[in-house]
Amino acid sequence: xxxxxAKLIEKIGGSFENVSVKDHDxxxxxxxxxxxxxxxxxxxxxxxxxxxxxxxxxxxxxxxDGEFEIVYIVWSPTEKLKVFVRTRISRxxxxxxxxxxxxxxxxxYERELREMYGVEVDGLVADKEFLLEDWEGMPPMRRDFKTxxxxxxxxxxxxxxxxxxxxxxxxxxRSREEIPDFAKKYSR
Amino acid sequence: MREKATTLYxxxxxxxxxxxxxxxxxxxxxxxxxATTEVGYLHRAFEKLQEKRNWLQSFTMMCRxxxxxxxxxxxxxxxxxxxxEGREVPERAKYIRVMVLELARLASFMLWYGGQNGSxxxxxxxxxxxxxxxxxxxxxxxxxxxxxYHMYIWxxxxxxxxxxxxxxxVIKTMDYLEKRLGDYDDLMFDNAIxxxxxxxxxxVDKDTAVEHGVVGAVLRGCGIKSDIRIDxxxxxxxxxxxxxxxxxxxxxxxxxxVRRQEARQSIRIIRQVIDMMPGGAVYNKIPNPQKWKxxxxxxxxxxxxxxxxxxxxxxxxxxxxxxxxxxxGAAYVHGITLLExxxxxxxxxxxxxxxxxxxxxxxxxxx
Numbered sequence: 001x002x003x004x005x006a007k008l009i010e011k012i013g014g015s016f017e018n019v020s021v022k023d024h025d026x027x028x029x030x031x032x033x034x035x036x037x038x039x040x041x042x043x044x045x046x047x048x049x050x051x052x053x054x055x056x057x058x059x060x061x062x063x064x065d066g067e068f069e070i071v072y073i074v075w076s077p078t079e080k081l082k083v084f085v086r087t088r089i090s091r092x093x094x095x096x097x098x099x100x101x102x103x104x105x106x107x108x109y110e111r112e113l114r115e116m117y118g119v120e121v122d123g124l125v126a127d128k129e130f131l132l133e134d135w136e137g138m139p140p141m142r143r144d145f146k147t148x149x150x151x152x153x154x155x156x157x158x159x160x161x162x163x164x165x166x167x168x169x170x171x172x173x174r175s176r177e178e179i180p181d182f183a184k185k186y187s188r
Numbered sequence: 189m190r191e192k193a194t195t196l197y198x199x200x201x202x203x204x205x206x207x208x209x210x211x212x213x214x215x216x217x218x219x220x221x222x223a224t225t226e227v228g229y230l231h232r233a234f235e236k237l238q239e240k241r242n243w244l245q246s247f248t249m250m251c252r253x254x255x256x257x258x259x260x261x262x263x264x265x266x267x268x269x270x271x272x273e274g275r276e277v278p279e280r281a282k283y284i285r286v287m288v289l290e291l292a293r294l295a296s297f298m299l300w301y302g303g304q305n306g307s308x309x310x311x312x313x314x315x316x317x318x319x320x321x322x323x324x325x326x327x328x329x330x331x332x333x334x335x336x337y338h339m340y341i342w343x344x345x346x347x348x349x350x351x352x353x354x355x356x357x358v359i360k361t362m363d364y365l366e367k368r369l370g371d372y373d374d375l376m377f378d379n380a381i382x383x384x385x386x387x388x389x390x391x392v393d394k395d396t397a398v399e400h401g402v403v404g405a406v407l408r409g410c411g412i413k414s415d416i417r418i419d420x421x422x423x424x425x426x427x428x429x430x431x432x433x434x435x436x437x438x439x440x441x442x443x444x445x446v447r448r449q450e451a452r453q454s455i456r457i458i459r460q461v462i463d464m465m466p467g468g469a470v471y472n473k474i475p476n477p478q479k480w481k482x483x484x485x486x487x488x489x490x491x492x493x494x495x496x497x498x499x500x501x502x503x504x505x506x507x508x509x510x511x512x513x514x515x516x517g518a519a520y521v522h523g524i525t526l527l528e529x530x531x532x533x534x535x536x537x538x539x540x541x542x543x544x545x546x547x548x549x550x551x552x553x554x555x
Contacts, residue, residue: 055488059514104525105520107524108521130227131227
C-alpha cells in the first residue's frame with residue numbers, strides 16, 4: 001500500500017501544481033487541489049491511474065471559514081485505494097467545473113449540489129429542480145438555513161400536541177376506567 | 189409512416205414502481221424513445237435533521253434511509269463513527285453484525301424475488317417469498333424488538349447479545365430457506381414467461397456500467413467481479429469463505445442469476461459466522477451521549493447491500509453533533525441517469541421489471 005501511495009503522490013505532484021497531500025493509516029489518500037484543475041485531475045486518475053469508479057461527491061459547509069468543501073471520492077479496483085480529491089470554494093459565489101463527461105452519474109450529484117447548497121456548476125445540462133419543488137430563498141442544506149423557523153412557517157401543529165394532555169388521564173375521563181396501580185407511577 | 193409520440197407518466201403511484209417516484213416516458217407505440225425521472229416525493233431531509241442532533245440521536249434516523257434493507261445503513265453509521273473516533277469494537281459484536289447484515293440481505297432478496305416476478309405479472313413468487321421473509325423478520329423481532337427498523341448495530345458494537353438459543357433458531361430458518369430457494373428456482377428460472385420477458389431486456393454492458401458508476405449485482409451481471417465485502421473487507425468478512433457470482437448476459441436474466449446465487453452465499457456466510465462466533469462482550473460503551481464529542485475528522489465507509497455499494501461520508505467538527513452526514517445509495521446512481529439511458533428502446537411493459545432489476549429504491553435516492 002505504501003508503494004502504491006508513494007507512486008500516486010509522485011505522479012500527481014509531478015503533473016499538477018498546488019497539490020497538498022494528507023496520508024491516512026488505512027487505504028485512503030487525500031489530495032487538496034485548486035478548483036479549476038478538478039476535471040483534469042479526475043480524468044488523469046481515471047484514465048492514467050485506474051481509478052475508474054467515482055464513489056461519491058459530497059459538500060461540507062464550513063460557514064465559519066466562509067467556504068464550501070467539495071470532496072470527490074474515487075476508487076481503484078486494482079490498487080484497492082480510496083482517493084479523496086478535495087477543494088474549497090467561496091460560499092458567496094460558489095462555482096464548480098462540471099465533471100459529468102467523465103462519469104455520467106456525477107450529473108445527479110451536481111444537480112443536488114446546485115439545489116441544496118446553491119453551488120453553480122459550469123456547463124451543467126439538467127433540469128433545475130431535483131428533489132425540491134418551487135423552492136425559493138436560501139438553499140436548505142446551508143448551515144445558516146433556519147430549519148425550525150422554516151418548519152414553523154410552513155407547517156402547522158395538530159390539535160392535541162401543544163396542550164400535552166396526559167394520555168392516561170384522558171382515557172380515564174372518556175372510559176371511566178381506573179388506572180391499575182402498577183401504571184400509576186408513570187402518570188404525571 | 190412515423191408513429192406519433194405520446195407522453196406517459198409512470199408513477200408516482202403505480203403498482204409496478206419500486207417506491208414513490210415518477211418517470212416521464214415519451215413513447216412511440218409501445219417503445220420508449222425518452223425517459224426522464226422525477227424524484228422528490230420522498231424527500232425527508234434526514235441529512236439536514238441529523239446535523240441538529242447529537243451523534244446517538246442521529247443514529248436512529250439511519251435505518252429509515254431505505255426500508256427494504258435497513259441494517260447496512262446502521263452498520264455504515266456505526267463504522268463511520270468508530271473510524272473517526274478510533275473506537276474498538278468487540279470481536280463477538282463484529283460476528284453478530286455480519287450475521288445481521290446477511291440476514292438483512294436475505295430478507296431483501298426475498299422482497300426482490302417477489303418484486304421482480306410481480307413486475308412481470310407472476311404473482312405466486314411474491315406470495316411465497318414475502319411469506320418466507322417473515323421468518324427472517326421473526327428472528328429480527330426476537331433479537332432487536334423490531335421487525336423492519338432494528339436500531340441494533342450502533343456505535344461501539346451491538347445493542348444487546350443474542351437471546352438464549354437464538355443461533356439454533358437461525359440455523360433452522362436457514363435450513364428451511366435453503367430448501368425453499370430450490371422451490372423458487374423451479375417457479376422462476378424454469379418459467380418460460382420469465383425467461384422470455386427477461387432475456388435481452390434492460391441491458392447494461394460493461395462500458396455503460398463503468399461510465400455510470402454501476403455497482404452490485406448489476407455490475408456482476410455484466411461479468412465484472414466486484415464486491416465491497418472482498419475489495420474492501422469490513423467487520424469479519426476477510427475471515428469468511430464465500431464466492432462472488434458473476435454472469436455475462438448483462439440483462440435482467442443475468443442479474444437474476446447472480447442474485448439467485450448470492451442468496452445462497454448469504455446462507456453460507458450466516459452458517460460460518462454462527463460456527464466461528466467467539467464469546468465475550470458485544471458493546472464498547474460510549475460516554476454520555478449528550479456530552480459525547482467526536483474528534484475533528486471525516487470518514488467514508490462502504491457496505492455491500494443487495495442493491496450494491498452503499499457509502500456514508502461522515503464529517504465531525506469536534507462537537508457533539510455531526511457536521512455532515514451524506515449517504516451514497518446504490519439507487520442514487522442506478523435510479524436516475526442509468527435508468528434514463530437503459531429505458532430508451534425498451535417496451536413500456538418492461539419498465540417496472542427493469543427498475544426492479546436495477547435495484548431502484550426511491551427513499552434511498554432522496555433521503
